Amino acid sequence: MTDRIIFHMCxxxxxxxxxxxxxxxxxxxxxxxxxxxxxTGSQVEESAAKHRAGQDGLVLLTVDAARLGDALKWEPSRGGQLFPHLYGPLPVAAVLRADPLPLGPDGRHVFPAGFRDTGFWDVQP
Structure with missing residues (x-):
């Protein structure tokens, strides 16, 4: 089984x-x-635009979903897509990296270089 990589902005x-x-x-x-x-990697940019528009001072957390156990549920949300939801606190040990998520000149968030180059960014259950 491939490790599942999911993202959270805070x-x-x-x-x-x-x-x-x-x-x-x-x-x-x-x-x-x-x-x-x-x-997921394919959802996070739209999520940023919809829920974090114009917010500066954010970080993008890259999380190993396999470390979250049964508290992680994949549930339908926007447009019927399955989104990962964690019912409980996020252990810092599950976070693989935290990258700044600044706003670009167009007001949209600038995602880290190589964001999609990991091979894990578009994980679905």
């Missing part, structure tokens, strides 16, 4: 706090929804 300060505590509880929106929102 504020830099939230990530720094998570690194200190060992886990990330999610954003206020995640708390309101009862789970932490993730996207």
């Amino acid at each position: 504020r830099s300060a939230e990530w720094e706090s998570a690194r200190s505590s060992g886990s990330y509880p999610g954003s206020s929106q995640d708390a309101a929804d009862g789970f932490i929102h993730f996207s």
Whole structure:
């Protein structure tokens, strides 16, 4: 089985706090929804445009879904697509990398160089 790579966007300060505590509880929106929102590589840019438009100071977390166990559920959302949702805190140990997600001159987020070159970016269950 191939490791599944999923993505989450959060504020830099939230990530720094998570690194200190060992886990990330999610954003206020995640708390309101009862789970932490993730996207696959093919979904994350649209998610950024829809849910994080114009927000600066974000980081993109690249997460090994295999380390999340049964708390990770794939559920239908936007347009019937399956999205990964984590019912519980995100362990820092499951995060493979955290990259700045700055805004470009056009106001859209600039994703890290090589974002799609890993071979894992378009994972579906």
